[in-house]
Amino acid sequence: MAAAAGEPEVIRDKAAMRAWSRRQRAEGKTVVLVPTMGFLHEGHLSLVSAAAAVPGPVAVVVSIYVNPSQFAPTEDLATYPSDLAGDLRKLASTGAVHAVFNPPDLYHRGAAVSGRRAEAPAGAAASSCLEAGGDGHETWIRVERLEKGLCGASRPVFFRGVATVVAKLFNVVEPDVAMFGKKDYQQWRLICRMVRDLDFAVEIIGSEIVREADGLAMSSRNVHLSPEEREKALSISRSLLNARTAALNNSNSASEHIKDQIVQTLTEAGGRVDYVEIVEQESLVPVETIDRPVVICVAAWFGKVRLIDNIEIHIQS
Amino acid sequence: MAAAAGEPEVIRDKAAMRAWSRRQRAEGKTVVLVPTMGFLHEGHLSLVSAAAAVPGPVAVVVSIYVNPSQFAPTEDLATYPSDLAGDLRKLASTGAVHAVFNPPDLYHRGAAVSGRRAEAPAGAAASSCLEAGGDGHETWIRVERLEKGLCGASRPVFFRGVATVVAKLFNVVEPDVAMFGKKDYQQWRLICRMVRDLDFAVEIIGSEIVREADGLAMSSRNVHLSPEEREKALSISRSLLNARTAALNNSNSASEHIKDQIVQTLTEAGGRVDYVEIVEQESLVPVETIDRPVVICVAAWFGKVRLIDNIEIHIQS
Numbered sequence: 001m002a003a004a005a006g007e008p009e010v011i012r013d014k015a016a017m018r019a020w021s022r023r024q025r026a027e028g029k030t031v032v033l034v035p036t037m038g039f040l041h042e043g044h045l046s047l048v049s050a051a052a053a054v055p056g057p058v059a060v061v062v063s064i065y066v067n068p069s070q071f072a073p074t075e076d077l078a079t080y081p082s083d084l085a086g087d088l089r090k091l092a093s094t095g096a097v098h099a100v101f102n103p104p105d106l107y108h109r110g111a112a113v114s115g116r117r118a119e120a121p122a123g124a125a126a127s128s129c130l131e132a133g134g135d136g137h138e139t140w141i142r143v144e145r146l147e148k149g150l151c152g153a154s155r156p157v158f159f160r161g162v163a164t165v166v167a168k169l170f171n172v173v174e175p176d177v178a179m180f181g182k183k184d185y186q187q188w189r190l191i192c193r194m195v196r197d198l199d200f201a202v203e204i205i206g207s208e209i210v211r212e213a214d215g216l217a218m219s220s221r222n223v224h225l226s227p228e229e230r231e232k233a234l235s236i237s238r239s240l241l242n243a244r245t246a247a248l249n250n251s252n253s254a255s256e257h258i259k260d261q262i263v264q265t266l267t268e269a270g271g272r273v274d275y276v277e278i279v280e281q282e283s284l285v286p287v288e289t290i291d292r293p294v295v296i297c298v299a300a301w302f303g304k305v306r307l308i309d310n311i312e313i314h315i316q317s
Numbered sequence: 318m319a320a321a322a323g324e325p326e327v328i329r330d331k332a333a334m335r336a337w338s339r340r341q342r343a344e345g346k347t348v349v350l351v352p353t354m355g356f357l358h359e360g361h362l363s364l365v366s367a368a369a370a371v372p373g374p375v376a377v378v379v380s381i382y383v384n385p386s387q388f389a390p391t392e393d394l395a396t397y398p399s400d401l402a403g404d405l406r407k408l409a410s411t412g413a414v415h416a417v418f419n420p421p422d423l424y425h426r427g428a429a430v431s432g433r434r435a436e437a438p439a440g441a442a443a444s445s446c447l448e449a450g451g452d453g454h455e456t457w458i459r460v461e462r463l464e465k466g467l468c469g470a471s472r473p474v475f476f477r478g479v480a481t482v483v484a485k486l487f488n489v490v491e492p493d494v495a496m497f498g499k500k501d502y503q504q505w506r507l508i509c510r511m512v513r514d515l516d517f518a519v520e521i522i523g524s525e526i527v528r529e530a531d532g533l534a535m536s537s538r539n540v541h542l543s544p545e546e547r548e549k550a551l552s553i554s555r556s557l558l559n560a561r562t563a564a565l566n567n568s569n570s571a572s573e574h575i576k577d578q579i580v581q582t583l584t585e586a587g588g589r590v591d592y593v594e595i596v597e598q599e600s601l602v603p604v605e606t607i608d609r610p611v612v613i614c615v616a617a618w619f620g621k622v623r624l625i626d627n628i629e630i631h632i633q634s
Binding site: 014018106107108135137138139140141142143144145146163164167168171172174193194196197198199200201282283 | 331335423424425452454455456457458459460461462463480481484485488489491510511513514515516517518599600
């Protein structure tokens with residue numbers, strides 16, 4: 001556990017951020033990064049606590065950056081909530097954050113090349129809220145198997161944007177350790193795979209989901225739920241807990257049966273299901289029977305808000 | 318210029334390589350990486366000289382690794398020449414190389430997941446000599462605009478493999494500076510763009526083409542040319558030099574005319590042209606008239622050997 005950090009230093013420049021990290025490491029500290037998109041809640045603060053609990057002297061950096069490249073043009077970038085002043089207050093109150101990295105932008109935007117704009121590449125399948133063209137950003141990291149399925153099926157640019165911005169943050173902050181919440185389960189597993197495949201010198205720690213007292217998984221998007229929608233959304237955690245109980249009480253449960261029950265619960269509550277999947281914990285390959293460690297992943301709409309949640313089931317094969 | 322380095326240390330393990338680099342940096346040295354696929358010639362050794370000439374105390378690392386992921390299954394991975402003992406002798410004789418990184422493999426291969434192999438992702442367009450599947454390597458870096466055109470048109474997996482292996486080498490070796498030869502012009506520009514877009518803390522230095530006395534650009538693949546093919550292949554450098562003279566003597570030359578003359582020269586010499594293109598030096602966008610700094614890029618087959626070459630023309634717009 002580190003000494004109290006007091007007021008975190010706010011850094012907005014990439015070079016200054018890297019220099020800060022290198023100074024910390026030269027002083028023998030482990031640099032721990034907590035990447036966020038801001039509008040912080042108890043889930044984020046639990047990541048900060050876990051960061052501060054990394055053994056030895058640590059320098060904890062929280063990045064706050066709403067990454068445009070992980071949003072499709074049809075998605076909610078424009079309405080994604082933000083409250084930088086509130087975030088800084090919350091982080092200062094933890095006494096565990098040494099720096100906040102809050103860059104105005106992380107990408108090269110598409111200035112014209114030699115007085116004209118280059119064409120978008122032919123066959124470019126994906127497009128995001130990051131403007132591309134000219135000599136703008138054009139380098140993308142794809143984790144080709146894990147980015148498909150689950151959230152990747154309905155959000156084709158999402159994980160391309162996540163993997164790319166996380167790689168950029170790793171190259172700017174140069175952390176020794178980075179914290180990811182298991183609420184974004186597919187994201188966590190995908191980042192682990194990217195780190196392995198590209199040999200990033202970063203240890204990834206996955207942190208448990210933090211829930212409201214009534215079971216709702218914490219999310220910055222919860223603020224957009226009406227009181228009625230919020231009540232209905234409790235069907236997510238309730239159905240996941242019931243599914244786990246059923247799977248633990250019956251060996252070799254059929255996934256199809258468990259999934260059907262979750263879909264029924266969500267639908268009866270007034271939700272619109274995006275997906276319910278039961279998959280292996282590391283590979284995210286769907287299983288037919290629950291006879292090994294799995295995770296049940298859910299995405300569902302309540303009103304205009306898309307929520308995700310999941311529950312791990314530690315059955316040994 | 319660094320002090321004489323003597324016999325370079327040969328490092329085969331990723332973790333040992335990273336630890337070596339970090340020790341060098343802690344001692345105040347600039348770590349300079351020269352990535353190669355081995356079978357070294359004077360072109361590579363000129364990169365080593367340029368690396369040693371980086372200002373201040375330097376630690377020069379030459380990596381030797383034939384990267385399977387940049388070869389298509391139809392290409393010449395199996396016959397790519399190698400001579401590790403000779404390479405080590407040449408590097409030792411420079412007195413400028415401190416370490417050689419020669420890993421047996423850089424990739425995670427596709428071990429089965431939970432007793433079976435995962436399917437290759439649907440719609441996976443590209444496939445290389447790197448076996449994929451199971452929990453094998455699945456993370457790829459694409460520089461989406463620069464990877465198309467020129468060599469990318471006939472070698473669709475090439476730059477995906479190059480960008481990915483270079484990122485891995487950067488993450489393992491953690492160099493401050495990396496040297497690339499301008500003979501692989503598109504590769505050099507693409508790596509510069511990847512470094513900019515992903516915020517790698519690596520300065521890229523492009524080094525001039527080294528030619529045989531008769532003009533042939535040095536390449537490890539030249540060894541596969543018969544004496545007759547080698548003679549015919551001189552048409553490449555000859556036609557590029559003539560093209561540059563023509564462009565410098567006539568303002569606003571039409572690219573089409575210049576390209577036609579090169580194609581004619583190569584064809585008459587018995588070569589089979591893959592492409593001849595005149596493009597802007599940084600964006601690699603084709604130009605219609607030579608009224609700004611451009612590079613003429615050529616790829617042509619002589620017998621079973623595909624050769625590339627290029628020439629920069631520094632006309633100011």
